[in-house]
Amino acid sequence: MSESPNPLLRATDPPDDFEPGRAGRRRSGGRAWQVLIGGTAVLVLLALGGLAVATLLEDKTSTPPAALPSDQPVVEQSAAANGHDIDSRDTDQSALTVKEVFPNKQLVADDGRPAYQVLKTQAGTDCTAAATGEIGDLLARLGCNQVVRATLRSPDGDHLLTAGLFNLTDAASAQRARDRIRQLLDDRQGRFQGLSAGDGTDAVTTAAARVGWQVRGHYIAYCLVTRADGEQISSSDAKTREILYDMIESYLNRGVLERRANGGVASQPTASPTESTASQSATNGRNSSGN
Numbered sequence: 001m002s003e004s005p006n007p008l009l010r011a012t013d014p015p016d017d018f019e020p021g022r023a024g025r026r027r028s029g030g031r032a033w034q035v036l037i038g039g040t041a042v043l044v045l046l047a048l049g050g051l052a053v054a055t056l057l058e059d060k061t062s063t064p065p066a067a068l069p070s071d072q073p074v075v076e077q078s079a080a081a082n083g084h085d086i087d088s089r090d091t092d093q094s095a096l097t098v099k100e101v102f103p104n105k106q107l108v109a110d111d112g113r114p115a116y117q118v119l120k121t122q123a124g125t126d127c128t129a130a131a132t133g134e135i136g137d138l139l140a141r142l143g144c145n146q147v148v149r150a151t152l153r154s155p156d157g158d159h160l161l162t163a164g165l166f167n168l169t170d171a172a173s174a175q176r177a178r179d180r181i182r183q184l185l186d187d188r189q190g191r192f193q194g195l196s197a198g199d200g201t202d203a204v205t206t207a208a209a210r211v212g213w214q215v216r217g218h219y220i221a222y223c224l225v226t227r228a229d230g231e232q233i234s235s236s237d238a239k240t241r242e243i244l245y246d247m248i249e250s251y252l253n254r255g256v257l258e259r260r261a262n263g264g265v266a267s268q269p270t271a272s273p274t275e276s277t278a279s280q281s282a283t284n285g286r287n288s289s290g291n
Helices: 133-141 171-186 238-261
Strands: 050-056 075-078 116-124 146-153 159-167 190-192 209-216 219-227 265-269
Touching: 133 171, 133 190, 159 238, 171 190, 171 209, 171 219, 190 209, 209 238, 219 238
Parallel strands: none
Antiparallel strands: 050 209, 075 265, 116 146, 146 159, 159 219, 209 219
């Protein structure tokens, strides 16, 4: 896995880590991200962009925050001279395609790592297909005109996940969506929606899950992870944390979006990470807003 700064984590149900335990192999030149982990999990906001992670579980607790040490600086990433600006659709006009985001039936997040099996892909202009309730409405209001997503099976076969990219108008719109999503999840007024890939994959649309989202430029990268057997996912499930990091940071950020930006370079360290929390429950027969 690529080397990346260890984020500062805060847990609300119960203390949890987003750190997948391979910080030594992360690249130090990555863009800073803010990570949010919701009510029953951990939300981390890195100083630039934003990676949020929430747990889709039923109950909330008030477990005191917990922090992990950070042994590397958070760095900001900008476009190189031969790249192009992905902060706005005005300067990044080409639409995403399935071929660009999920080109193969096997997805490798980092060289030498086991492959994820890509079960189904989808590209569309209706962002509410991938985010329901008030979250879907919010994305539409802020100019989301495209979502490209896929449902995958983890290398060990124990987890199903849906991951993808939302295409918003500009970086400011993406950041506003990121900040508002936190509260909507807390209030259970919407959810990220998994993509069913046929028999044996219903869990990705209905089961308790953990979901992460991250902003880079005018894109929101996201991933939700469920157990393949539909059982409630454990807040201490290290494999889930690893999957979220693989898909959002290593693959979508440093893979797909880095290629699109065409050669980002690291600049000076930014301010220290900040923290927040959000929550979202499984559907369990509820409506699309989670009520």
